Amino acid sequence: MEYLLIVFVNVITPMLILLAIGVVLQIKFTFNVKALGNILTYCLIPAAVFMNLYHTVINVKVLLDVLFFVVLFSTSLIVIGHLFSKMLRLNRQQSAVMKNSIVLINSGNYGLPVSQLVFHANPLGVSIQIVLIVYQNLLTYSYGLYNLVSATQSGAAILKQFIKMPIIHALWLGAFLNLANIQLPLFVELPIEHLSNAFIAIALITLGAQLAQIKVKALWNRLIFLSAFGRLILSPTVALLLIMLLKIDGVTAQSLWIASSFPTSRNSSTLALEYDIEAELAxxxxxxxxxxSSFTVGLVIYLSSIIFV
Structure with a gap:
């Protein structure tokens, strides 16, 4: 219990403070949240991804374990979302939002800052989270987008959007320089490092600003609670079973389980808003x-430190 308190104070509380700052600043100054999101997408997240891959070597076996896990994990969540939708007899729009809310995880501006706080002394944990970010982006702009706009968006257009994402280029460039053992000049590395260091604060403040714009109405909607149950309870439960089944251990297991407990991706809401499909619900x-998740993620972090020692 003492360690759980330490986790909440040292990991979750700093995150909540930055979220609260974002909410307050948005209410007072009404930022252009889309512009802040562009700074994250096209500058800070790629810098953070690049620096982590540039400085960390991921064992091939670990990478294969991670990829095998995430494919099984996301497939399981897709099945759960489909069963929930059938059980509740949802229409196509509600079904799309529910499925996305369970399958799509906020691995970027929520998951990466949390991972950097938890694994600040172990870069492997952060590197695994980066792999998950890339996979989640792929899932978002394939499965997630297909759910919402399958009638209007072609497969080629989805692929084009994915290839254009800066995080993809930061990923392969950081990995290439790492594997080739190429040292960047200090005047190049330092600016990228400064951008990477700014990522956590700006990401969480931006997320707070986004949350400040959401109108809270019918929180007793059963779809909201079932989506939350699927994302925050069933998801880490399924992940834990898969981790044990695949016999993954150590930091890899800890990182994967923590990542499975993160809340619904903000992109699920962004896509729903963009295509006007149950945007308020999303x-x-x-x-x-x-x-x-401020409570459930804290509990998973605490339990992961006990189970995967």
Missing amino acids: AQIVLFTTVI
């Missing part, structure tokens, strides 16, 4: 799971 799911 936004409230993001808000609800983000708030509740």
Whole structure:
């Protein structure tokens, strides 16, 4: 119990403070949240991804374990989302939002900062999270987008959007320089490092600003609670079973299990808003799971330190 308190104070509380700062600043100054999101997408996240891959070597076996796990994990969540939708007899739009809310995880501006806080002394944990970010982006702009706009978006257009994402180029460039043992000049590395260091604060403040714009109405909607149950309870439960089944251990297991407990991706709300498909419901799911995750993620972090020693 003492360690759980330490986790909440040292990991979750700093995150909540930055989220709260984002909420307050957004209410007072009404930032252009889309512009902040562009700074993250096109500058800070790629810098953070690049620096972590540039400085960390991931064992091939570990990488294969991670990829095998995430494919099984996301497939399991897709099945759960489909069963929930059938059980509740949802229409196509509600079904798409529920499925995305369970399958799509906020690995970027929530998961990466949390991982950097938890694994600040072990770069491997952060590197695994980066692999998960890339996979989640692929899942978002394939499965997630298909759920919402399968009638209007072609496969070629989805692939084009994915290839254009800066995080993909930061990924392969950081990995290449690492594997080739190429040392960047200090005047090049330092600016990238400064951008990487700014990522956590700006990401969480931006997420807070986004949450401040969500209108809270019918939080007693059963879809919101079932989505939260699937994302915050069933997801880490399934992940733990798969980790044990695949006999993954150590930091890899700890990182994967923690990552499975993160709230619904903000991209699920962004896509729903962009294509006008149950946008209010999607936004409230993001808000609800983000708030509740401050407790559930803290518990998973605590338990992971006990189970995977």
